[in-house]
Amino acid sequence: MPTDEAQRWLEEHGSALYSFALLHLRDPDRAEDAVQETLLAALQALQRFAGNASIRTWLLGILKHKIVDEFRRQAREAPVSEPDGRNWETLEATRIEAEFAENGRWHHALTDWGDPEQVASSHELWSLVEQCLESLSPRMARLFMLRDVWEADTTVVCEELAMTPTNVWTSLHRARLAMRRCLERSGLG
Amino acid sequence: MLTCKQASRMVSEGYDRKLGVRERVSLRWHLWICDNCRRFVRQLEFMRGIVRSGMRHGQLPIEKPLPPERRQRILDTLRKRAGPQDHEHQ
Structure with missing residues (x-):
């Protein structure tokens, strides 16, 4: 089952991915979503994984794209305001x-x-x-x-x-x- | 004459766009006479150096554990969303 693969990734790299996402997104729920979307995308692209990069580097590469997508989404929704409302x-x-x-x-x-x-x-x-x-x-x-x-x-x-x-x-x-x-x-x- | 505030802005912008000839000349002149701004340039270089070498060695960020309940939720979602495709392949 491909999800077994994902479970292994989650055990070995879950914390690294989550910390990276958390540092950029600053929100535990959004970080969790980003990790989840990364693993889903990785499962779908598994055949295309060349194997010459380490799995972690490959997953981090996908995560970066997910984070940028989230940045874009936030910029579209609220171009100037900050999430916590402080000035x-x-x-x-x-x-x-x-x-x-x-x-x-x-x-x-x-x-x-x-x-x-x-x-x-x-x-x-x-x-x-x-x-x-x-x-x-x-x-x-x-x-x-x-x-x-x-x-x-x-x-x-x-x-x-x-x-x-x-x-x-x-x-x-x-x-x-x-x-x-x-x-x-x-x-x- | 540039002030330190203007010079610091120009140093910073120099990383993000190509400065004009006049800007470069006035910045160089300011850096020639200003110890603090020369140190500012070195501090910026230092900062960029550590963050970049950290990224290259995969040190960023310092690991915070993925909480078990989040891990479980991710796994459940993956099973739900990636699961049906498994059957199609079988």
């Missing part, structure tokens, strides 16, 4: 203002983080990155993920999130500043 737009703008003095200079001296290889174990760095991603608004985190982690093309990002290029640039600038500040406060440098 992130204002909050983000205020946070960025706080980084600079009135004359446009940095408020505080930036620290030297050195070489990523030598700073901390990658696991520690990772938990920092995750914590900081969670402190961003869902939309900013999504943008940061798509551009700086997945390296998605800017035009694709604009389409998927139903945003103009200028809005994307503004939000990415804010996201990167917010990530920078969070990492610095969490003990880098």
